[in-house]
Amino acid sequence: MVDRVFCIDFGSAFTKVALRRDPGAESTLLASRSVGVGEVDFCLPSVVAVDRRGTKAIPEFGDRAAGLTEGGGIEVYRHWKKLIFQVPGSKPQVSPLESLLQSPELQVLATKHGVAAGQLGYLQQLVAAAKSLIAGPGGRVISAEVQQRTIAASLAPHFFLWLRQQVLDACNRLPATGLKYESIPVRIAVPAFAHGKGFEANPGCKILTDALGKAGWPLHPDTPVVSEPYANAVGILTKASNVIQKGRIRLGDMFGKVPFITVMKSAADHPAYRAIVIDVGAFTTDLAAITLKPDGTSTSDPDANIDITQNSVPFGVSDLDERVIAALPKEKGEWLRKATPVEWEDFRPAVYSSGKGYRSGKVGLVGGTADGDAVSACLEDLGKRLAEEATKFVTTLPQLPKGALQELILTGGGSIIPAFRDNLLAATQASGLTFVKIHGPDMKKSMADVPIAKLDLTFARGGSALGGTSLYFEREDA
Numbered sequence: 429m430v431d432r433v434f435c436i437d438f439g440s441a442f443t444k445v446a447l448r449r450d451p452g453a454e455s456t457l458l459a460s461r462s463v464g465v466g467e468v469d470f471c472l473p474s475v476v477a478v479d480r481r482g483t484k485a486i487p488e489f490g491d492r493a494a495g496l497t498e499g500g501g502i503e504v505y506r507h508w509k510k511l512i513f514q515v516p517g518s519k520p521q522v523s524p525l526e527s528l529l530q531s532p533e534l535q536v537l538a539t540k541h542g543v544a545a546g547q548l549g550y551l552q553q554l555v556a557a558a559k560s561l562i563a564g565p566g567g568r569v570i571s572a573e574v575q576q577r578t579i580a581a582s583l584a585p586h587f588f589l590w591l592r593q594q595v596l597d598a599c600n601r602l603p604a605t606g607l608k609y610e611s612i613p614v615r616i617a618v619p620a621f622a623h624g625k626g627f628e629a630n631p632g633c634k635i636l637t638d639a640l641g642k643a644g645w646p647l648h649p650d651t652p653v654v655s656e657p658y659a660n661a662v663g664i665l666t667k668a669s670n671v672i673q674k675g676r677i678r679l680g681d682m683f684g685k686v687p688f689i690t691v692m693k694s695a696a697d698h699p700a701y702r703a704i705v706i707d708v709g710a711f712t713t714d715l716a717a718i719t720l721k722p723d724g725t726s727t728s729d730p731d732a733n734i735d736i737t738q739n740s741v742p743f744g745v746s747d748l749d750e751r752v753i754a755a756l757p758k759e760k761g762e763w764l765r766k767a768t769p770v771e772w773e774d775f776r777p778a779v780y781s782s783g784k785g786y787r788s789g790k791v792g793l794v795g796g797t798a799d800g801d802a803v804s805a806c807l808e809d810l811g812k813r814l815a816e817e818a819t820k821f822v823t824t825l826p827q828l829p830k831g832a833l834q835e836l837i838l839t840g841g842g843s844i845i846p847a848f849r850d851n852l853l854a855a856t857q858a859s860g861l862t863f864v865k866i867h868g869p870d871m872k873k874s875m876a877d878v879p880i881a882k883l884d885l886t887f888a889r890g891g892s893a894l895g896g897t898s899l900y901f902e903r904e905d906a
């Protein structure tokens with residue numbers, strides 16, 4: 429068992445890091461961000477930028493990188509997590525230039541400009557020859573996806589080196605503990621599709637763990653990687669608590685009275701437990717069902733009896749952003765398109781959640797009463813789209829046996845948006861699912877006729893990082 433651990437939840441928009449500083453200490457999020465920037469001090473923008481304007485390339489990270497605009501010698505990499513996990517397609521890749529050269533449109537243009545058909549043929553041959561020259565004797569051409577992943581993989585060690593510095597600085601601001609934070613190992617949370625049980629781990633996991641190693645983080649010796657929704661569920665259900673007595677992990681105390689422990693202890697009456705986790709992120713919505721079916725023999729290691737089903741939908745808060753830009757009056761939309769990520773971070777809660785609007789210096793109040801109808805239509809539209817995805821997911825899940833206990837966890841920054849959260853609630857309940865408890869941000873008792881657990885920002889945004897450091901993922905005998 430490892431006594432202390434960090435967990436990194438590497439989000440496509442924001443990275444969150446938590447620490448369990450002693451075996452039985454509560455897991456805590458590390459406030460690594462300068463005070464006064466953005467809304468939440470434990471969410472660091474996962475942005476990397478390279479400034480090539482001078483003689484030397486200068487890398488920038490986090491808030492500084494997020495404040496830069498692409499172009500004129502500056503490269504900004506915002507969504508590189510996606511590239512790390514993207515599995516190159518099996519189809520042969522045709523570059524955009526090749527498809528242009530082979531297109532009927534180009535032939536029409538060539539005719540219009542009097543270019544002889546043979547000349548166009550020579551041009552095509554010339555490009556093909558150049559391609560095989562670059563590819564070398566084997567003729568293997570590197571696909572665009574592989575190239576993108578190579579770039580993303582080369583950014584990773586730099587990002588984690590910078591992140592490590594932010595994290596160690598944050599640790600050194602904690603009340604003096606005498607701990608050597610540099611030697612505490614790290615675990616990273618990855619999408620469940622990249623780490624599902626029974627699947628071969630996605631190469632992205634290796635890229636990230638290698639990068640962590642290069643950045644000088646010691647990896648957790650047994651479980652350096654954990655699935656995001658699994659960690660999220662554990663963080664939320666244990667409320668980040670860790671309990672150990674005489675070297676024994678007390679799962680009963682950590683999970684308190686939640687149904688998870690009821691099923692572990694009395695499988696005869698309650699043969700299964702399922703947590704449905706819906707994490708609405710910036711670029712993806714991850715829907716996961718974590719099912720525990722104790723086999724009656726081993727109750728000390730619930731993980732052995734856990735199954736995860738998950739679906740990752742390329743749809744999230746960034747899609748709402750695009751829709752709102754298009755729906756606003758032209759001047760305001762233009763302002764919003766150019767807004768910095770830090771302005772966006774304040775804009776989203778003010779417009780999508782509280783509806784008050786955001787006061788910009790340039791174009792006045794954006795998303796306030798005057799724009800109310802336009803914004804509401806976008807929220808409702810995309811809320812419905814989310815609801816459809818949730819319905820699709822829950823209706824294809826394997827049926828639970830009679831007596832099973834089920835909980836719903838709505839999480840991720842997007843779940844804080846009332847229109848999204850309410851549509852998800854309605855969809856899961858309309859699909860005939862029954863829950864013994866629902867966990868979600870800003871929930872009120874009247875929202876459902878089952879007990880409600882209100883998630884605050886710490887859990888709605890930091891659940892995966894917190895859960896990833898849980899004693900739950902430690903083995904007593906390891």
Ligand SMILES: Nc1ncnc2c1ncn2[C@@H]1O[C@H](COP(=O)(O)OP(=O)(O)OP(=O)(O)O)[C@@H](O)[C@H]1O
Nearest residue numbers: 439440441442709710711712776777781840841842
């Ligand atoms: N109160 C709020 N109201 C509206 N939007 C919010 C609120 N809080 C956070 N968001 C937005 O929710 C989005 C998702 O945040 P989150 O931290 O869950 O993303 P992520 O984990 O980086 O993304 P992904 O899960 O896709 O990798 C962000 O765009 C964030 O700005």
Ligand SMILES: [Mg+2]
Nearest residue numbers: 439440709840
């Ligand atoms: Mg996330």
